[in-house]
Amino acid sequence: xxxxxxxxxxxxxxxxxxxxxxxxxxxxxxxxxxxxxxxxxxxxxxxxxxxxxxxxxxxxxxxxxxxxxxxxxxxxxxxxxxxxxxxxxxxxxxxxxxxxxxxxxxxxxxxxxxx
Amino acid sequence: xxxxxxxxxxxxxxxxxxxxxxxxxxxxxxxxxxxxxxxxxxxxxxxxxxxxxxxxxxxxxxxxxxxxxxxxxxxxxxxxxxxxxxxxxxxxxxxxxxxxxxxxxxxxxxxxxxxxxxx
Numbered sequence: 001x002x003x004x005x006x007x008x009x010x011x012x013x014x015x016x017x018x019x020x021x022x023x024x025x026x027x028x029x030x031x032x033x034x035x036x037x038x039x040x041x042x043x044x045x046x047x048x049x050x051x052x053x054x055x056x057x058x059x060x061x062x063x064x065x066x067x068x069x070x071x072x073x074x075x076x077x078x079x080x081x082x083x084x085x086x087x088x089x090x091x092x093x094x095x096x097x098x099x100x101x102x103x104x105x106x107x108x109x110x111x112x113x114x115x
Numbered sequence: 116x117x118x119x120x121x122x123x124x125x126x127x128x129x130x131x132x133x134x135x136x137x138x139x140x141x142x143x144x145x146x147x148x149x150x151x152x153x154x155x156x157x158x159x160x161x162x163x164x165x166x167x168x169x170x171x172x173x174x175x176x177x178x179x180x181x182x183x184x185x186x187x188x189x190x191x192x193x194x195x196x197x198x199x200x201x202x203x204x205x206x207x208x209x210x211x212x213x214x215x216x217x218x219x220x221x222x223x224x225x226x227x228x229x230x231x232x233x234x
Contacts, residue, residue, distance in 0.1 A: 033221075042206065042224035043160070088158055094220065104222060106152075108159035 003027070004107035006091050012113045013081050021076040021110045023091030029105070032074040034066060035090040037109075043090055049074060050096075078112075086114045117142045119209050121225035128197055129233050135193045136228045138207030144168075148210040149183065149190045150222065155203045163205075166190065194230075202232045 004025045013019040023032065030051050035043040047056045049068045063085070065077040078085055091107040118141040128134045140149065151163040164174065166183050174181045178195045194201055207225045 035222075040227075042226050043222070044224075045221050048221075090160060104162075104220070106160040106162070108157070111158060 004091055004093055004105050006089075006107035006110050008110060009108065010111050010113070012115060013078075014115055015083065016080045019078050019081055019112065021078075021089050021112070023074045023076070023107055024072050025091075025093045025105075025107075026072070027093055027095070027105060028071065029093035029095040030071065031094045031096060032068060033092040033094075033104070034074070034076050035092060037088040037090060039087070043088075046076075081112070081114045083114050086112055088112075117144075117209050117211050117223045119207050119223055119225035121205075121207055121228050123228045124226070125229045125231070127231040127233055130199060131196050133193060133195050134197055134230065135191055136205050136207075136230065138190045138192065138225060140188050140190065140207070140209045142209055142211070144211065148220075150206075150208040150210070151181065151190075151192050152206045152208060152224075153203045154206060154227070160206070163192075197232045199232045199234055202230060204229045 007022050011019060011021060031048060033048040034046045036046050037043040045057050046060045046064055047054065047066055054066060063079050065079065067075045074091060076089055088109045088111050090109045092104045094104045120139045123137055126134060147168045149166045153161040153163055164181055171183050171185055180193045182191045190207060204227045206227045208222045210220045210222055
C-alpha cells in the first residue's frame with residue numbers, strides 16, 4: 001500500500017547530540033510537512049516543503065532544520081537537542097491540484113526522547 | 116488567525132454508551148476544510164473524516180457520525196454504542212491554505228479530547 005513511513009518509531013538521543021529523523025513516501029506527493037507534538041498537546045507545524053521550496057514557520061526554532069533530497073524523502077535534523085525537544089514528530093504529505101484540498105496523509109510518527 | 120477549540124479535555128464513558136466530542140472553530144476563510152483524527156496510544160494520527168465548508172450535511176459512517184453547523188462554527192463528533200477500541204485522543208483540525216495551490220495547506224489542531232471507554 002502507498003504510504004508515509006517514518007523511521008525509527010522511537011529515537012533516543014543525548015542532550016546536545018545531533019539527531020536526524022527520516023520520512024519517506026510512496027504516494028508521489030509534492031508537499032511534505034513536519035509537525036511536532038509534545039505530550040498532551042496538539043500537533044504543531046514546524047515547516048514544509050512545497051516541491052523543493054522550503055517553508056519555515058515563523059516560530060520554529062533555528063535548532064530545527066530539514067532536507068528533502070528528492071520527492072520521496074524528507075529529513076528532520078535537530079542540531080542540538082534540548083530536553084524541551086522531546087516529542088512525537090509527525091511527517092505528512094499532500095498533493096497539490098484542484099480538488100486536492102484537505103488530503104494530508106500522516107506517517108506513524110517518531111517519538112524522540114532526549115536524555 | 117485560525118483557532119480550534121476542544122473544550123472537553125477528557126471524557127470517560129461506559130462501554131456501549133453514546134458519546135459526543137465537541138469542536139468549535141474560528142476562521143476568516145470562506146472556504147475551508149474540517150477534520151477529525153484519532154490518535155491511539157501507539158501515536159499515529161488516523162484520519163476519520165474531512166468536511167468541506169460548503170457541505171453542511173451530516174455524515175454517518177458506521178458507529179460514527181458528524182454534525183457540522185456553520186451557524187455555530189461547530190463540527191461535533193458522536194460515537195454510538197462505544198467500544199473499548201474507541202479509547203484514544205481525538206483531534207479536530209481546520210485547514211488553512213499555505214498558497215494559491217490546492218493541497219498545500221496547514222492544519223490547525225485543537226488540543227484534543229482524551230476518550231476512555233470503560234469496559
